[in-house]
Amino acid sequence: ARDVTTKFTSRGLKNTMIMKEHIESAIKNSVGHVALFFPSYMMQEKILEERSWIPWGIETIVERRMMSKDLVAKSVERLHNYRNKNQRCILIGVLGGKFSEGVDYPDNILETVICVGLPLAPPSARQDALKSYYEARFGNILSWRYTSSQPAVNSLMQAIGRPIRKSEDRALIILLENRLLNRNYRLCMPDSLQITQTSNPDRTKKFTKSFFQHYPKPGI
Numbered sequence: 001a002r003d004v005t006t007k008f009t010s011r012g013l014k015n016t017m018i019m020k021e022h023i024e025s026a027i028k029n030s031v032g033h034v035a036l037f038f039p040s041y042m043m044q045e046k047i048l049e050e051r052s053w054i055p056w057g058i059e060t061i062v063e064r065r066m067m068s069k070d071l072v073a074k075s076v077e078r079l080h081n082y083r084n085k086n087q088r089c090i091l092i093g094v095l096g097g098k099f100s101e102g103v104d105y106p107d108n109i110l111e112t113v114i115c116v117g118l119p120l121a122p123p124s125a126r127q128d129a130l131k132s133y134y135e136a137r138f139g140n141i142l143s144w145r146y147t148s149s150q151p152a153v154n155s156l157m158q159a160i161g162r163p164i165r166k167s168e169d170r171a172l173i174i175l176l177e178n179r180l181l182n183r184n185y186r187l188c189m190p191d192s193l194q195i196t197q198t199s200n201p202d203r204t205k206k207f208t209k210s211f212f213q214h215y216p217k218p219g220i
Contacts (some may be wrong), residue, residue, distance in 0.1 A: 001176045001198050006039055006117025019176055020053040021201035023114055026174050027090065028055050029208040032111030032218060033079055035091045037100050037159045039117040041065055044094055047116075054090065063093035072098050079109045095119040095152075100159040108218035110163035112208075114174045118152045118185075145188065153188035156180075170215045172208060174198075 004019045005011075027034055038044040044063075054060065059082060061075050075091065082089045091110070093099030096119050121127050127147065134143035156175070163171035179185055181197070198204045 001174070001204065002178050002181065003200055004176050005178045006043065007179060016047070018201065019116065020047070022174070022176055022198075022204050023116075024053045024055070025201045025205035026112060026114055026172070026208050027058065029205050029212070030112040030172060031088075031212050031216070033083065033089045033091065033109060034112040034114065035093070035099065035110045035159075035162060036114045037093055037095045037097075037116065039095050039119040041094055041097075043116070044092065048092070057088075059087060059089040061089060061091050063091075063097055063099045067098050072103060075099070076103065076105060076109070079105070080107070083109060095159055096155040100162060101155070103162065104165060105162055106165060108163065108165075108169045108171070110171060111218055112172045112174070113159060113163055114176065115156055115159050116176045118177055118179060119155045120148055120152045145184070149185055150188045153180075153185060157189070170218065172211045174204065174208075 001022055004015055004022060023036065038047065048062070061078060063075075079089055079091065091099055095115060095117075131143050131147045134146045137143075138146065160173050163169060163173075175195075180189070180195075196207065198207060
């Protein structure tokens with residue numbers, strides 16, 4: 001999406017509302033279960049404070065801080081139980097968290113993944129020291145890539161890979177972050193990744209509808 005970002009200097013009510021409209025358009029016009037990943041627990045909690053953007057009748061499973069492996073496994077089991085009952089569900093978590101990395105979602109149980117923003121490391125003494133170390137060795141441009149942009153994109157790639165576990169699987173991936181169109185972030189992404197740009201929530205709605213008309217069945 002070209003019209004939203006989680007960049008700190010660009011945040012505001014208008015940006016948040018458009019982001020929610022993108023999410024709502026994708027959920028309403030997709031089929032099956034949706035995974036929704038945020039860059040931090042703070043943003044996850046902020047967006048979830050007001051839930052009117054979640055379509056009526058759709059269940060939610062929300063990742064919590066320090067969630068145990070047992071609860072994560074039970075959450076995946078719940079997704080299968082909901083599918084058996086023809087009940088849609090939104091799995092909500094964070095990029096780099098329990099739901100978005102190291103968890104298998106078999107039988108194409110996730111059919112749409114929405115990633116909000118970039119999970120860039122917050123400023124800290126450790127982060128500054130790491131950047132200084134890489135800058136001394138590789139220069140300023142590569143130090144930024146190695147300490148900030150590449151780790152953030154790697155977390156994004158992990159989330160993108162959750163629904164696609166075998167060649168028969170299919171899933172719609174929506175990335176709500178215009179910085180990913182910038183060269184310094186595109187360089188961190190696989191060359192084989194084909195991206196279609198959307199300029200507003202209505203375009204997201206149309207593209208989502210079109211995707212599931214062409215690929216109506218999950219690859220079970």
